[in-house]
Amino acid sequence: MSAVTRTRLVVRGSLAALGAVTLAAAFEVRTYRRWRRWCLTWGATPSEAARDLPGDDLLPDAGVVSTRAIKVDAPSSAVWPWLVQMGPGRGGAYTYDWIENLLGLGMHSSDRILPEYQHLEVGDEQRLGKRGPILRVAELEPERWLVFRSDDGNWVWAFSLVPDGDGTRLISRNRIATGGASRLGQALNTYAMEPGSLIMERKMLLGIKARAERPAHAPGRPQPASGCRRQHHASAE
Numbered sequence: 001m002s003a004v005t006r007t008r009l010v011v012r013g014s015l016a017a018l019g020a021v022t023l024a025a026a027f028e029v030r031t032y033r034r035w036r037r038w039c040l041t042w043g044a045t046p047s048e049a050a051r052d053l054p055g056d057d058l059l060p061d062a063g064v065v066s067t068r069a070i071k072v073d074a075p076s077s078a079v080w081p082w083l084v085q086m087g088p089g090r091g092g093a094y095t096y097d098w099i100e101n102l103l104g105l106g107m108h109s110s111d112r113i114l115p116e117y118q119h120l121e122v123g124d125e126q127r128l129g130k131r132g133p134i135l136r137v138a139e140l141e142p143e144r145w146l147v148f149r150s151d152d153g154n155w156v157w158a159f160s161l162v163p164d165g166d167g168t169r170l171i172s173r174n175r176i177a178t179g180g181a182s183r184l185g186q187a188l189n190t191y192a193m194e195p196g197s198l199i200m201e202r203k204m205l206l207g208i209k210a211r212a213e214r215p216a217h218a219p220g221r222p223q224p225a226s227g228c229r230r231q232h233h234a235s236a237e
Helices: 002-041 047-052 076-083 096-100 185-214
Strands: 062-070 123-128 134-141 145-149 155-164 168-178
Touching: 002 062, 002 185, 047 062, 062 185, 076 155, 076 168, 076 185, 134 155, 168 185
Parallel strands: none
Antiparallel strands: 062 168, 123 134, 134 145, 145 155, 155 168
């Protein structure tokens, strides 16, 4: 095969790939409104999506609210340690690390409980990448809820653990302010960030579920004790 022929094949392949991506993007934009609610409430029951949860009052007029959930066949004491240690340079996010790290977030998802990251207090911070937002612990009550808020006040991310028979409903709610975004920014949030967040968050919830449901004798099974103290906003109770 000559160099010219190889070049033509590469160009044709690139054009075909570009065309496929363009068609997929056009299809998503045209149809997304029909499945947006499913995207924003994946795994959650209607009552979970509608109910008030810890952290809602920190950003009451959010432009985008997602509530995603999963049933974990384990008590909240087995789920909590995996939440507490989440974050860059800590236990990771239990999602697609390679995607997170393409964005410079430094995520390395752990498959075991890390004792050194089992102590959280209100005000503790995590920076998402070198230029990303700083998330601070805004509220927490061990084995019940954990709420982060960005320093600019435009993002609240809350995890709630709700008993469900012998297991636990793990509910993740994101509240995001979009009022200052341009029309292009709003379009990117709607058609790119929202579906993208589902891909990442679904993987995260499934990752926490798999880790928390390990048999008691398996390596990495968490211990029920936690170093976190019940706190809300900037004061301890």
